[in-house]
Amino acid sequence: MQKKRVLTVLIGAPLLLLAVYWGGWALAAPVMLLAALAVMEMLQVLPRCQCRARWLLGLAAAVYICAGFIAFALLRLDYPDWRYSLFLLCTVWFTDTGAYEIGRRFGKRRMAPSISPQKTWEGAVAGLLLAVAVAGVYGAMVLGIDISESILLAALVSVFAQAGDLLESKYKRMSKVKDSGCIFPGHGGVLDRFDSILLASMTLYVLLRFSVGLS
Numbered sequence: 001m002q003k004k005r006v007l008t009v010l011i012g013a014p015l016l017l018l019a020v021y022w023g024g025w026a027l028a029a030p031v032m033l034l035a036a037l038a039v040m041e042m043l044q045v046l047p048r049c050q051c052r053a054r055w056l057l058g059l060a061a062a063v064y065i066c067a068g069f070i071a072f073a074l075l076r077l078d079y080p081d082w083r084y085s086l087f088l089l090c091t092v093w094f095t096d097t098g099a100y101e102i103g104r105r106f107g108k109r110r111m112a113p114s115i116s117p118q119k120t121w122e123g124a125v126a127g128l129l130l131a132v133a134v135a136g137v138y139g140a141m142v143l144g145i146d147i148s149e150s151i152l153l154a155a156l157v158s159v160f161a162q163a164g165d166l167l168e169s170k171y172k173r174m175s176k177v178k179d180s181g182c183i184f185p186g187h188g189g190v191l192d193r194f195d196s197i198l199l200a201s202m203t204l205y206v207l208l209r210f211s212v213g214l215s
Helices: 002-022 024-048 054-077 083-106 121-141 147-175 190-210
Strands: 110-112 116-120
Touching: 002 024, 002 083, 024 054, 024 147, 024 190, 054 083, 054 147, 054 190, 083 116, 083 121, 083 147, 083 190, 110 121, 116 121, 116 147, 121 147, 147 190
Parallel strands: none
Antiparallel strands: 110 116
């Protein structure tokens, strides 16, 4: 399983970075495809969801998924400098890495045991600090953002990335499934792989668009 996870990352991450770098339809087309696949995954597990307003939840989930992928695409299409998108990916990836590695080694305090038993407060804090250290400095040195604003941006994106992860975990828990799909070996489905990016993309795009001095 671990080998499959690593191999998927080694292949998928460069392809995603190339699409972000090229922008235009090279990014828009695969993003639309990923959004469609993510919505299909959500709809496939929706009948298993243990809630009364099941189809209302499905509609809200579909809107959320599409908004997240649109925000991810617009972050590149509205900002010709592709390094803003790289700021997002660095923040999310280092958040996930820090939370996973520290959490599984030293995590003791469960953050949301009823939603995602493996997530711990130690891991969450480690992911946040690692993202702030890397992406905060990157934003200041590469993008020219004031260091305090860059750290704040990285912190907010990291927090919302972890919140997005928990949202998808909650949906899977309600539907009694382990993974949303199996398209990515070792990672599951599109939602499993992009759950953190969706809410983080919306957060960063809104902050850059409406915060004076950050765009």
